[in-house]
Amino acid sequence: MKHLHLRALALLLSSSCLGAIAAPGEGHMPPPGPPIGAHGPHQHGPGFAHGVDLSDAQEDKVFAIMHAQEPKRREYTRALQGAHESLRALGGAEQFDDAKAASLAQAAGTALTALTLLEARTDAQLRAVLTPEQRKQSLDNRPRREQRRAGRHAD
Numbered sequence: 001m002k003h004l005h006l007r008a009l010a011l012l013l014s015s016s017c018l019g020a021i022a023a024p025g026e027g028h029m030p031p032p033g034p035p036i037g038a039h040g041p042h043q044h045g046p047g048f049a050h051g052v053d054l055s056d057a058q059e060d061k062v063f064a065i066m067h068a069q070e071p072k073r074r075e076y077t078r079a080l081q082g083a084h085e086s087l088r089a090l091g092g093a094e095q096f097d098d099a100k101a102a103s104l105a106q107a108a109g110t111a112l113t114a115l116t117l118l119e120a121r122t123d124a125q126l127r128a129v130l131t132p133e134q135r136k137q138s139l140d141n142r143p144r145r146e147q148r149r150a151g152r153h154a155d
Contacts, residue, residue, distance in 0.1 A: 051141045052134045061129045069122050076115040083108035 054062065087104045090097065127135060 052130065052137050054129075054134075058129050062126055065122060065125045065129070069118060072118055073115065076111045076118065079111035080108055080115060083111060 083104050087101060087108065090101050090104065127138075130138065
């Protein structure tokens with residue numbers, strides 16, 4: 001999933017509290033990206049299905065799955081972003097409140113965990129839509145997708 005490694009890193013940093021607190025512009029983790037298949041460059045469907053031809057019925061199922069999980073994704077993303085913003089503000093405050101920072105870091109970690117679990121469940125549901133041949137084709141395309149992704153993140 002997009003930015004999964006960044007989200008895992010953010011979880012570790014958030015849970016340690018100190019890593020999540022930074023001056024504006026320093027150590028800033030980008031917020032989770034748009035959901036797969038929702039907006040922008042991912043509007044063509046789930047990443048694992050690139051290069052896999054889906055039937056109209058499969059596309060409808062993928063749409064329904066993505067549409068159903070979107071409210072929770074937005075809720076968790078907003079909670080995560082809110083906790084990060086509050087942590088940044090607290091880090092720049094004249095008086096640092098360690099207990100408040102720990103609470104905010106815990107909230108960020110909880111939201112990130114929920115978001116990551118939602119993505120894993122959604123991935124499983126989406127893969128279940130594929131035929132065995134399509135799953136094999138998706139796995140065969142994985143190295144190419146990862147190579148493209150690595151090239152985009154190298155910039």
